[in-house]
Amino acid sequence: MIEIEGLNKVYNPKSSEPLHALRDVGLTVAGGECVILSGVSGSGKSTLLSIIAALEKPTSGKVIVGGEAIAKLPDLHASHYRSKSIGFVFQHFGLLESLSVEENVTAPLANRRLGRADIAARVQRAMEHASILHKAKSPVRELSGGEKQRCAIARALVNEPGIIICDEPTANLDTANSRKFIELLSSIHAEGKTILIATHDPIFDTLPFPHRIVRMEHGRIVEK
Amino acid sequence: MPGSAFIDFLLLTLAREKSKHIGVVFISTLMIFLLSSVLFLSSSIQQSLTGLLGAQPDFVVTRMQGGRAVNTPKEWIEKIAAIEGISSITPRIVGRYSYYPREESFLMVGIDLFDEQSNAHLKELVGATDLRSFYSGESLIVSEGVRKFLESHYYRDDFSFKLPDGKLKKMQLFATLPKGGDLIANDMVIVSMEAAREIFGMGADEVSDISFNVPNDAEWDTIVTKLSLLYYDIAVTDKRDIARAYANLYNYKGGLFLILYIISLSTFMMILYQRYSLIFSVERRDIAVLRAMGWSIADVLRLKFYEAFIIVLGSFLAGSLLGYIYVFWLDAPGLVGIFLDSANIPFDISFVPHIDLGTLGSIFLFFAVGFLASVLIPVWRVAITAPKEAMG
Ligand SMILES: Nc1ncnc2c1ncn2[C@@H]1O[C@H](COP(=O)(O)OP(=O)(O)O)[C@@H](O)[C@H]1O
Numbered sequence A: 001m002i003e004i005e006g007l008n009k010v011y012n013p014k015s016s017e018p019l020h021a022l023r024d025v026g027l028t029v030a031g032g033e034c035v036i037l038s039g040v041s042g043s044g045k046s047t048l049l050s051i052i053a054a055l056e057k058p059t060s061g062k063v064i065v066g067g068e069a070i071a072k073l074p075d076l077h078a079s080h081y082r083s084k085s086i087g088f089v090f091q092h093f094g095l096l097e098s099l100s101v102e103e104n105v106t107a108p109l110a111n112r113r114l115g116r117a118d119i120a121a122r123v124q125r126a127m128e129h130a131s132i133l134h135k136a137k138s139p140v141r142e143l144s145g146g147e148k149q150r151c152a153i154a155r156a157l158v159n160e161p162g163i164i165i166c167d168e169p170t171a172n173l174d175t176a177n178s179r180k181f182i183e184l185l186s187s188i189h190a191e192g193k194t195i196l197i198a199t200h201d202p203i204f205d206t207l208p209f210p211h212r213i214v215r216m217e218h219g220r221i222v223e224k
Numbered sequence B: 001m002p003g004s005a006f007i008d009f010l011l012l013t014l015a016r017e018k019s020k021h022i023g024v025v026f027i028s029t030l031m032i033f034l035l036s037s038v039l040f041l042s043s044s045i046q047q048s049l050t051g052l053l054g055a056q057p058d059f060v061v062t063r064m065q066g067g068r069a070v071n072t073p074k075e076w077i078e079k080i081a082a083i084e085g086i087s088s089i090t091p092r093i094v095g096r097y098s099y100y101p102r103e104e105s106f107l108m109v110g111i112d113l114f115d116e117q118s119n120a121h122l123k124e125l126v127g128a129t130d131l132r133s134f135y136s137g138e139s140l141i142v143s144e145g146v147r148k149f150l151e152s153h154y155y156r157d158d159f160s161f162k163l164p165d166g167k168l169k170k171m172q173l174f175a176t177l178p179k180g181g182d183l184i185a186n187d188m189v190i191v192s193m194e195a196a197r198e199i200f201g202m203g204a205d206e207v208s209d210i211s212f213n214v215p216n217d218a219e220w221d222t223i224v225t226k227l228s229l230l231y232y233d234i235a236v237t238d239k240r241d242i243a244r245a246y247a248n249l250y251n252y253k254g255g256l257f258l259i260l261y262i263i264s265l266s267t268f269m270m271i272l273y274q275r276y277s278l279i280f281s282v283e284r285r286d287i288a289v290l291r292a293m294g295w296s297i298a299d300v301l302r303l304k305f306y307e308a309f310i311i312v313l314g315s316f317l318a319g320s321l322l323g324y325i326y327v328f329w330l331d332a333p334g335l336v337g338i339f340l341d342s343a344n345i346p347f348d349i350s351f352v353p354h355i356d357l358g359t360l361g362s363i364f365l366f367f368a369v370g371f372l373a374s375v376l377i378p379v380w381r382v383a384i385t386a387p388k389e390a391m392g
């Protein structure tokens, strides 16, 4: 469960023209729910997601995730929270280009104190889940766009987080791959994970599973 | 200690991004190589000098005429020996023998092997020499450098010296001086006193100088006074004068190198700093991605720290190993001329390995701290900014 109340984010607050990226945002997302944040570029979607992931601190407001207030966590706790609760999928996939698929999926586990066998098993499971197991040893720079994204999803799943956050996940995919992505999303949703997606792709207007669309404009939520 | 997963990941990224590090490793290794060569060379030289000085007699006196050292009468010995506190008094015949028509010259030392030697190295040498066979013919004891030189001129068993009257004097190569005090005695030839006198054309009642020891330091100054009262034309050199001259010379050269080194090291650090400040957008993005995956700032810094540390340690070990080989196996071609006035060292020198661990350690610290700071400060600045870039 995610509860957001009175959230504001101002960039460059001390400059002559401070930038209000988020204005008085309130939003509640139930556990297992899928929420689509839609809105034009610059409306504040990414900023909202990065605050939920504790990558950024809000200027004011409350953010409570799974009962824990995360708005003002110091870095060490914020990272721990991210590692435990959040899986990220980026628009440009954000893969480490010199590594293979398997090695990329290992990255979120490398800072944790886990045994080698445990890590191998988790990585295997995540790759299987994201249907990228057959490319495990391939360098990611040799993958197609769709494969890259599945690798990114496997990486997001490897820590078994309760919340999956996708920022413009289909922006670099063709229609066929976008559909495959939505299928995969549907199976992740079926497992009861909470899903947050920022997008302006109309393909998300009709999803084959229950979801809620939240529209953003100029840093405000205008329609839930 | 980082966990095994972390170490695996560190080694993995290092191995996969070798090309990214190769330039830095190369320059670091080169810098450490240069510095450690200079260091090895100068500490080996200083070690030899200290050893040599330690072995030198405390005092050497000679007769001066018109400001020029001339042959010293042998009869001075008795009066000097009568001064309280003086021991191991040894007359010496020393001079440079020029190997005509080349410009090379030997330092020829004529000694009486039956005398008590005031020079500790010679004392040792005499102890190890079979005196009977040395005196059974015209014998030469030469240093390693002279031996190599003679060999390269096809003198394997004997060498002929030209006497003042134009005749040749053939002498047998009897032994080679042990390595050790090598550097200074590098061009030394030891012969009997009679042979030296003959070669230099000295009278039977003359020597080059007279050396002796004064075991009690407190008496050194009074001894100098007593000597000058004894003879108006005596010149006295004590060991401290020589030590001071050496120290001045090497402090000057060492200081020059240190300045050059600091300049190049700081340039290198500046370049490193810039390289990591403008970290390629890929690297910035990778750091941002790791942060979004749940890595803390500390985790990112730890990764980069170990990465840089492995580079520093590897370059340091490689550089100092190369320096060691260059100086002690190859005898530092090129660098020797800068450190030693080549006019004094006409023959091949080989250096006795001597490593000043303290200095080597402080170079490592200095280098490692500079390197790590130049890498980690910019990385830290990237890591603390919100990793939004990963999301774009
Ligand atoms: N780090 C930042 N510094 C300054 N302004 C920013 C920063 N990140 C985002 N912004 C601004 O905040 C606004 C919202 O951006 P963003 O959340 O990325 O929107 P969206 O994801 O909907 O395109 C934009 O005007 C953007 O320029």
Ligand SMILES: [Mg+2]
Pocket (backbone or CB within 6 Å): A042, A045, A046, A047, A167, A198
């Ligand atoms: Mg965005």
